[in-house]
Amino acid sequence: MSECESIQESIGRWLDGEMPASEGESVRAHVARCADCGEAQRRLEKMQIALKNVLAAETTPIEFMPFWRAVERRISEKSAWYDDWLDRARGLFTAPRLAWAVPVAIGLLLVLFSTDGLRFGGSRGSFASVESIDAYGRSVALLRQNESKTTVIWLYQDQEGDNEAADDSAKTAPAF
């Protein structure tokens, strides 16, 4: 960052009187000798004056007594529980808390899913199934260990009277 960029970023703080004296003096000296930074100061001051005028133009004095009576009426009439609840909710959902809550919630979901995988199948890539392979009731029991490796652990026919065919098939069951 060049010196001018750095100075122009600090001009607002300097004009606000929020800068230590020594730092403020170096900004003042730079602005006095640099045309660009002097112009930046002039523009910011003009904008500040316009801002003040615009915001001040809106303000009308409000009468105290009607205002006070309206406040008194609220105090005597209004139910407190709803506002208390809102205040508590506001305290819970502040931006810094939400900033923490989002990664924590994602972490919890990941833990939940990984626990779910352990509980229901150990390794999610390995599971057993029974599948029908033709219209005669012949089925195979398969163990899929991963995407490329499947082992046939049983071949059978579950229709009564067809035991012979099942036996034949069982004898020729291939070991993939």
Add this chain to the structure above:
Amino acid sequence: MQLNDRELAQKCQAGDMSAFEELVSRYHQKVYMVILGLLRNREDALEVAQETFFRAYRKIQSFQGGSSFYTWIYRIAVNLAIDAQRRQKRNPLDFRESMDGILEAQNEVAKDPFADVHDKELRENLIKAINDLTPEHKAVIVLRTIEGLSYKDIGEILGCSEGTVMSRLHYARKKLHDKLSAFL
């Protein structure tokens, strides 16, 4: 002898309603001005200002005196105003009409501080640019410009650090400047 804010707050905590009335009389105008700066609508601002003092009365027991009363009451006011602003569904035309209404009501149009056409354009564009700011950016601009509060006090009111106030002010002014560069 006039009591200071903290003494009045203590009397109020003990149940003295007239002490609270005195606090309201001291701050109602300033609180209203800040809220009006944020909401830019008189009726809404009056409503939120009354609500601010109602909430302050209910919470007065929680005022410990760690911060000044005015930063405490402004904190309530700004939070309520920011909430109201987020709920506000007005379009820019409504804001513009609202501003004209205010000026006419005050008979301010004739003694407009912006003398020439160029400055009137600047004012109109500035109003639009202010309305486009986020509630957080608008809050720092209003508290600094209307009340001239220090970064430390603004930080206490908004519940953030002085560094955050400085950064928000810088970026809010930059946004305004970028939109108004043709008029400055």
